[in-house]
Amino acid sequence: MIDFGYGLTPSATLRIENVQNPLFEELHRREPDVAKCIACGSCTASCSAGCFTEMSLRRVILSLQRGREKEILPMLQHCMLCGKCQLVCPRGINTRHLILSIGKVYGPADQKEEVRP
Amino acid sequence: MSENVVVIGGGPAGIEASRRLRDLGYTPILIEKEPVLGGHLARWDRLFPDGVEARSVLDPMLQDLDGIKYFTDTTVSSINRLKDTWVVKLSNGLSAQVRAILLSTGFDLFKAEKKEEYGYGIYERVITNAELEDWFKAGAVPQFEGVHTIGFVHCVGSRDEKAGNRQCSKVCCVTAVKQACEFKEKHPEVTVYCFYMDLRMFGRKFEDLYLKAQKEHGVRFVRGRVSEVSEDIDGHLFVKAEDTLFGKPLKIKMDMLVLMCGMTPADGTPELARMVSIPMGEDGFLVPASIVGAPCIAPREGIFFAGTSTGPKTIPETLGEASAAALAIDRYLKTTARR
Numbered sequence: 001m002i003d004f005g006y007g008l009t010p011s012a013t014l015r016i017e018n019v020q021n022p023l024f025e026e027l028h029r030r031e032p033d034v035a036k037c038i039a040c041g042s043c044t045a046s047c048s049a050g051c052f053t054e055m056s057l058r059r060v061i062l063s064l065q066r067g068r069e070k071e072i073l074p075m076l077q078h079c080m081l082c083g084k085c086q087l088v089c090p091r092g093i094n095t096r097h098l099i100l101s102i103g104k105v106y107g108p109a110d111q112k113e114e115v116r117p
Numbered sequence: 118m119s120e121n122v123v124v125i126g127g128g129p130a131g132i133e134a135s136r137r138l139r140d141l142g143y144t145p146i147l148i149e150k151e152p153v154l155g156g157h158l159a160r161w162d163r164l165f166p167d168g169v170e171a172r173s174v175l176d177p178m179l180q181d182l183d184g185i186k187y188f189t190d191t192t193v194s195s196i197n198r199l200k201d202t203w204v205v206k207l208s209n210g211l212s213a214q215v216r217a218i219l220l221s222t223g224f225d226l227f228k229a230e231k232k233e234e235y236g237y238g239i240y241e242r243v244i245t246n247a248e249l250e251d252w253f254k255a256g257a258v259p260q261f262e263g264v265h266t267i268g269f270v271h272c273v274g275s276r277d278e279k280a281g282n283r284q285c286s287k288v289c290c291v292t293a294v295k296q297a298c299e300f301k302e303k304h305p306e307v308t309v310y311c312f313y314m315d316l317r318m319f320g321r322k323f324e325d326l327y328l329k330a331q332k333e334h335g336v337r338f339v340r341g342r343v344s345e346v347s348e349d350i351d352g353h354l355f356v357k358a359e360d361t362l363f364g365k366p367l368k369i370k371m372d373m374l375v376l377m378c379g380m381t382p383a384d385g386t387p388e389l390a391r392m393v394s395i396p397m398g399e400d401g402f403l404v405p406a407s408i409v410g411a412p413c414i415a416p417r418e419g420i421f422f423a424g425t426s427t428g429p430k431t432i433p434e435t436l437g438e439a440s441a442a443a444l445a446i447d448r449y450l451k452t453t454a455r456r
């Protein structure tokens with residue numbers, strides 16, 4: 001191929017119209033409250049891990065909704081399950097339980113529970 | 118002799134409805150538990166969106182009470198159904214037998230101390246929106262020395278399942294922006310922040326006020342809910358939130374914090390609802406026969422609503438509803454023959 005010195009740049013636009021997101025649907029089935037998040041950021045602001053790491057539960061939830069789990073799952077390794085986020089969440093989401101469920105649905109295969117088709 | 122109608126709650130809704138009922142030829146009996154009429158309007162200094170004085174709205178109403186029998190410092194002791202009438206007994210020993218009752222008991226401000234993580238009642242420099250109105254009204258902000266940075270915290274006790282109030286209180290976003298502008302007008306050197314989840318500037322001219330806050334006053338808007346507040350040894354406040362647009366947790370030192378307390382159902386309303394056997398909504402506010410089609414009419418004969426007893430409203434909305442309720446009562450009394 002001739003090298004013109006430039007190439008096609010993949011689009012940076014988030015395309016969400018046809019996102020198939022069976023993992024998130026499974027998460028939603030187990031943890032219906034995940035859909036209640038209003039992205040207020042209280043969890044992130046209070047997070048014990050967030051001061052030192054990138055951990056942000058708000059971003060985790062949003063990224064999973066958008067089917068972008070690859071970018072975000074490593075964050076969860078920093079979570080200490082301390083539950084501070086649960087104390088401040090105005091939507092009353094059981095965040096610790098949610099984080100554990102995320103691990104079950106999205107975690108490495110050997111830790112993952114059987115996901116229903 | 119003109120027919121009596123009992124109106125319970127002497128705030129903007131109750132006063133306005135009483136005046137309209139009087140104009141329609143009835144004798145309203147207006148009952149107010151506090152020593153003065155006016156409800157929350159009597160406490161506010163200036164009103165959004167234009168900053169008119171609250172007094173300029175309330176005073177003309179209070180000067181036009183001829184033909185209205187009103188009782189302050191008075192509550193309802195009992196209400197009983199007798200044929201097609203309601204027998205209302207008052208704490209002052211009087212009683213009235215009427216065919217129609219209007220419930221205009223309004224709202225209570227959310228009790229800020231319930232949100233312990235914001236430190237109201239613990240830290241001196243954490244105050245409420247209503248207290249700031251008191252200060253504006255008194256013409257001076259006490260403890261003002263050394264205040265360089267102040268923050269407004271939106272949604273205090275609203276949109277908060279933990280606080281037991283899921284609803285949006287509707288008026289506090291625009292009140293915060295109004296108070297932020299007023300503060301900047303008085304003290305331009307102070308840096309003012311608003312911490313919000315969504316800015317609900319729904320009404321006419323509200324967006325203009327927001328624009329003014331940004332452009333003229335340089336109010337700094339941070340999109341993130343305050344998660345907690347702490348205090349240092351000198352009394353400075355440390356506020357934690359996430360700057361959700363930037364995607365980073367943030368911590369900021371403040372000299373003063375104003376909590377935008379929302380509207381909760383008035384304390385005595387459930388008891389009144391029980392007396393006339395009507396249900397309260399899950400959110401604690403009164404429930405009309407149809408929230409869209411008949412917002413002033415209760416699902417019970419002869420009971421009517423106006424104002425914030427059925428949920429958060431602005432003053433113009435409250436006054437409009439009060440007139441509508443007076444008309445609904447008039448129609449009810451004219452179309453149901455006395456038995």
Ligand SMILES: Cc1cc2nc3c(=O)[nH]c(=O)nc-3n(C[C@H](O)[C@H](O)[C@H](O)COP(=O)(O)OP(=O)(O)OC[C@H]3O[C@@H](n4cnc5c(N)ncnc54)[C@H](O)[C@@H]3O)c2cc1C
Pocket residue numbers: 125126127128129130131148149150151154155156157158161163164165166191192193221222223224225226246247288292378379380383384385386389423424425426430431432433435
């Ligand atoms: C901080 C803040 C600022 C605001 N600023 C503005 C503004 O600038 N512009 C605007 O349009 N709106 C504003 N509002 C909204 C405004 O206050 C309300 O729309 C208005 O007060 C509603 O009137 P109301 O009569 O329904 O209720 P209220 O004002 O609450 O009046 C109810 C009355 O009923 C009495 N009552 C209650 N229970 C009983 C009982 N059991 N027996 C006898 N009496 C009883 C109460 O004592 C009170 O006097 C503001 C609200 C807040 C919270």
Ligand code: SF4
Pocket residue numbers: 043046047048049050055057078079080081082083084085086095096
């Ligand atoms: S439980 Fe995890 S996400 Fe929540 S505050 Fe603690 S460390 Fe942060």
Ligand code: SF4
Pocket residue numbers: 036037038039040041042043044057058061085088089090091092093095
């Ligand atoms: S505190 Fe709750 S509602 Fe707010 S961003 Fe976190 S999970 Fe979502």
Ligand code: SF4
Pocket residue numbers: 271272273275276284285286287288289290291315316317377379
């Ligand atoms: S009006 Fe604004 S501050 Fe008040 S509850 Fe609604 S979103 Fe929160």
